[in-house]
Amino acid sequence: MNSTETKTSSNAHNVNTFLYWKDKNLISDKTYRELSIAAKLPSLKQLQDRSKDLNSLFTIKPLTNKQGVYEPLQHKLVRILTHNFSNLNNCDLTIKLTGDGTRIGKRLHIITAGFVLINNHFKSPDYVLSMAKGQESYTTIRDITFDIINSTHSLKKLTVGVKDYSLKYVLCADLKFLNLIMGLGGFKSDYCCLWCFAPTKEFRLFDKQFKKRTVEEISRLSENKKSHFNCLHKPIFPFIAVKDVIPDPLHMFLRISDQLIRQLIKLLREKDKIEKKTKNIVKSNCKSIMQFEIFVQNLGYDWHFYTCPETALMKYPDFQGPQHEKIQKHINLIDFLGDHPKFELINSLWKRFPQLIADLKHISEEHEILKFKADSKQWLEDWRRAYPSKDITVYMHVMCSHGGDAIRRHGSLSKFSQQGFEKLNDTFN
Structure with missing residues (x-):
């Protein structure tokens, strides 16, 4: 590339950069014109011409x-x-x-x-x-x-x-x-699954075949x-x-992770003898709850339990995707539930869940699909043993009952992630 081509390329880059900067910061034409003269930036006309060129590419x-x-x-x-x-x-x-x-x-x-x-x-x-x-x-x-x-x-x-x-x-x-x-x-609704006619109260019956x-x-x-x-x-x-x-594997991960954390916090409240409808809770009296709050904050998040002004009940902010991933990676449940009679079962649910999501995203062969269906079925069965069946959600049902079918028809689901x-x-x- 000769010096003339280099200069032309550099000018085009500058025009694109300053057009983006002007639009993003809502800078008026009048203000930009004065700035361009004082600081020797690309002229307003250059930006307007480039804007017209870009707009011509789109049919809005x-x-x-x-x-x-x-x-x-x-x-x-x-x-x-x-x-x-x-x-x-x-x-x-x-x-x-x-x-x-x-x-x-x-x-x-x-x-x-x-x-x-x-x-x-x-x-x-x-x-x-x-x-x-x-x-x-x-x-x-x-x-x-x-x-x-x-x-x-x-x-x-x-x-x-x-x-x-x-x-x-x-x-x-x-x-x-x-x-x-x-x-x-x-x-x-009693029939909230998009793919089949399974009644919500029968999501726990994963061996039963429901009409598609x-x-x-x-x-x-x-x-x-x-x-x-x-x-x-x-x-x-x-x-x-x-x-x-x-079904989107990202939201499958997020919403089931929500339930794992919800059940964990429920058990921590029980350890601290906090009823669900207890009002105006003093956090300093809640050792287990505070332990989890400190754990999340140590991951680098400004996250805490708080008292809802309207109801005076204890609430907590929802977790986002990166937070869920960090919690899954770093949590050691023995620190929170080591003395719980179902600790081994609950710990196993947490440990196996990320692998199920990884399989959902990456497997495609028939023998892998059959293994995924068996593994997800066992995971849901263990959930029933650890927690009330009524807490099985539509996302769990979809993962276990329809995830394998989606992979079989469309291949690994990572390419469909949201x-x-x-x-x-x-x-x-």
Whole structure:
């Protein structure tokens, strides 16, 4: 590269850098113009021209039924396959459609929908398809995805230049979002599993075979006001079969970890003789509770039990993904429950759980799937021996009863993890 090319490349980099900096910090044109003159930065016109060039790459449209915007999937795919994956030859592509809701401040709720490209050899980054204002509900998600559905349900093949791609669609998100997309109600229902008709009170019966759900049956039952088995609406993506709705291994890890910690804190409260409804607890009198609080703080987190102002009951902040991972890695249960009669059983549950999640993400061979199903079944049986059966959650049921089937159909689930989309959603919001 000669000196002229080097200078041009450097100038382009500076323009991109300062455009990003100006937009991120909400700097007005007037202010930037004065700064650019005083500090010899790229001119305002250079930034405006670059902004126009970047905007021309995108086809952003307002949503038809909601306050928000979207980009047609076909336009986005053509741009990505042309500019980002030009070396990808003719092949079958799986498009993982996903979404998530978040709250910005106290009152502003945002829902983001996106996708990932997947095949046997690669997984793309997460891309955003639409963003809109609204809370997580069936109606909001239906309105936000209306334009996406219209542009995807008939898009089975795509030609980009001289290359042809076959497209297959799957859904993956946290279970709450998936239930809403598929027309089901919440987890408090007697039939909250998306994949089968298992009654919630029978999640403990992991040897029993329950009838599998289908899109057609969900649609039919949603019209029956009496015996609808938690089917409240027609599925939003009717062209995606239930067997192509994939449980997310990240949320499986997070929500089951929540339950392990919840049971641990429950036992620590019992050691300190604190009833569930005891009010205005003095923490200095709670040796076991304080021991766990110090343990978490020693991991580097500003975390503590607190008294809820409204109820005067003891509460604690929810743990996030990195916190769960650190707790799983560093906790030594003998320090907390060494004298408990079920210590060995509880300790075994904690020790085996990370391996189950690792298997869920990485195995693909049939003999590995059979072993995973046997191991997860034994784990759930041991949970029943350690804790009340009523505390078996839908995430545990899905891991043990449907995780193996998802791997058998789609291969290892690591490529479907929501971790990238969660980070992307945090960045945008």
